[in-house]
Amino acid sequence: MTDLNSYLILSAGVFILGVIGVVTRRNAIIVFMSIELMLNSVNLTLVAFSSFLGDATGQILVFFVMTIAAAEAAVGLAIIIALFRNKQTVNIDEINLLKW
Amino acid sequence: MVTTLVPLIVVFPLAGFLFLGLFGSRIKNEALIGTLGSGAVGLSFLSSGWIFLSMLAWEVPDRTFSIELFPWIASYTGNPASFVSSISYRIDELSILMTLVVTGVGFLIHLYSIGYMHGDRGFWRFFAYMNLFIVAMLNLVLADNFLLMFLGWEGVGLCSYLLIGFWHDRKFDVGGYKPGTATTSDAAKKAFIVNRIGDVGFLIAMFLIVDRFGSLNFESVFGAASVLTPGNVTVFWIALLLFIGATGKSAQIPLYVWLPDAMAGPTPVSALIHAATMVTAGVYMVARCSILYALAPDALTIVAIVGAATAFFAGTMGLVQNDIKKVLAYSTVSQLGYMFLAMGVAAFGAGIFHLMTHAFFKALLFLGSGAVIHAMHEEQDIQKMGGLRAAMPVTFWTFLIGALAISGIPPLSGFFSKDEILWKAFSSDYGSPLLWVVGVAGAALTALYMFRLVSLTFEGGPRYDAHHVHPHEAPRTMTIPLILLAVLSVIGGFVGIPESLLGGNAIEHWLDPVFQRAHARLELQPHDPDVVEYILMAVSVGLAVAGILAGRALYLRLRDLVEQWQRRFARIYNLLWNKYYVDELYDAAVVRPIVTLSERLLWKWFDVGIIDGVVNGSAAVTAKVGEWVRRIQTGVAQVYATVFLAGILLVVTWLLFR
């Protein structure tokens, strides 16, 4: 039962959960966490393919994705901190200065 | 020699116009300006005189030739139907005669203007415009194709506008306007616009000519026309439309209304343009296109009827006018009617003959009236004149000669030309006794109103305030042209003494080759002089004498009787005094509707509503759409992410199911 398809389905499901989290939640930090969820589900796909196809490239890619995800999380959280200092909120709906 | 002189005829006044137009404002010396302006026309006259004298010595076929200066429009369509129109001048018996009249009388009037316009601020401008007018008129009569003639036609219309409105701010009552509101510019506008209405006819006729004959060159068109048979519908319409153009330019019914109002301009302008030359352009044009009219006898009839009606009709209106120039204006309309009557009965030579003699005595009469106006310090109402004979003898005697000439008293020039027309109206295959009756009645009226004018202006006692107004004779620059024109009015008729009076009728023989094609087509029967002719001659002279005597009697001794009649026949008198309310009719029927239509429909509805509406509307729509579209930018990142998602969905769906 643990064939490739099940891993892929699993990954797709969690990815969509991440998407729902991104477009639904108002708290910026939760949105970030949903983004991490999405990234991880993609990692799962890559590793699954790498394992089943016998190619190490997938896992190398996962390595780099993790690195970049770490960097992005750091910078993103720094932005949130800076934002919080100015607007005293992490509510995304209130951060709309580019509104028409 | 001749070939170089031909273009020079036009170049002299053109140079005059350019020089005076560009530098005239800087020249302070009036004599210099006057000499330059008159000299240009004078040189033109000498050149055309030389050419004329040379032509006398040549054989008849050699007298007709064209000189091309340069091609104007050349459109080659690839197939045989290409169209070329060039600036080229045609010299033949008719055009050289017209040129002599235009430049000769024009020169005398230029000379006169030196004295008349003395002290005017726009002295240089006047002479510049007058020279330009001569250029345009010469182009008209010397043109060898319809297009160049039309150029001259429009050019004289332009100069007429410029010169009528020369004193553009002066108040002048124009027919169709409320009294006291119009200025001379309105008169100028009216002249130009009414002319334009006629020009539509001319233009459409030109289009038809190009369509039918493939060219606008006289020689080509008339050559092709001469082999056609009468009754061709297109030729009829061409002839009729050309005549409509002529009614505009030559002030016939129904487009004569501009000429009396054109008296707003200075008197030399009235003399040159509205008596001797421009208004005769229509007559010249009909004469030039004689073959076309010969091919359309119905058109000839229309011309004759309109001419005769105008001759009589205008005479009735001239009878009650009190402005000295307006009387002469209606007289001009009336005499032009005679010229068209002549054309209409296929007496083309007679019409041109009358054109020539009329130029002499009408110019004389106008210039004389100008002298009177100057002497009376710009007073033009003849009811306030009288007794000027003693104060201005030269003016009086020359004016009298002009009046006798126009009344048709032998042996002055007017007798020979007018009588020829009347005789041809009666006897020609294309005339009728009825036309003769109308013509002779008009002649009687002419004598009557002319001598009313003479009596009220020069004879009797002064009806002006003799303490404040001291009329004196005009200066020599004005009287010399008067004398010269008087001489011409006396002897000018001798070139056209008919066979019945033992003359050789030189002028008509001279012009014969021009009308040859038409005469061949019309198959006119030459008449031997017979008793009827002498009887008719006697009748017309008798009526003229009666008119003169009646005019003198009524207005010198029987003034009370005249006033009594004015009261008794008040309705008729008012009808004539108001010029049959024609101006008011045109205003109500044509002018007001067009103005209202333009304002309401074209301006307010179409221009403001539709065009501005479309432009403003598209801007408004764009703004509205922009307002709607900008709402996409909510500023909230998640909304953008949702849209992202929708896009992904669409793309994936498309990729899956294509």
Added chain:
Amino acid sequence: MNIEVVLFVILAVTFVGSGIMVITRRSPVLAVLYLILNFFALAGLYLTLQAQFIAVIQIIVYAGAIMVLFLFVIMLLNLKDEEKLIEKISARKVLAVGLSAAVLLEVLYIIWSATPAIERNVVKAEELGSVEAIGKALFSDFLFPFEVTSIVLIVAIVGAVILAKKKLD
């Protein structure tokens, strides 16, 4: 029903369940904790795929570092379960969930119709997933990206410091 399958199912359920919890908790701290659980489950899944190195890295980097960072930030900002952040159900959210479900269905369709059955070579996979193999590949074929990531990390560090710094007046 061998142990593999059971293990997979347990890990999968944990994976999905904690994911749902992450996106639905009101308190950010709870969400972080559930995310950590998520990462552990994921590491387990990696192990079932014989990706040892990645599994360990997952725990060390993600669960160990990144989530700690999240917790630090939450505590720094002193976020509580504020009234303002109570989620309301709006049209946009319903639409988004609907679209997401649609996308999920499509992806599932793709997976179902496209992927052929592939046999896994466990031994080879085990070899591939070892530290040695990954290390070899990193320092030979993928050397350049490896070095570039070091620069990326430096940039990220500097950027984060600058962004989060209190402005010196």
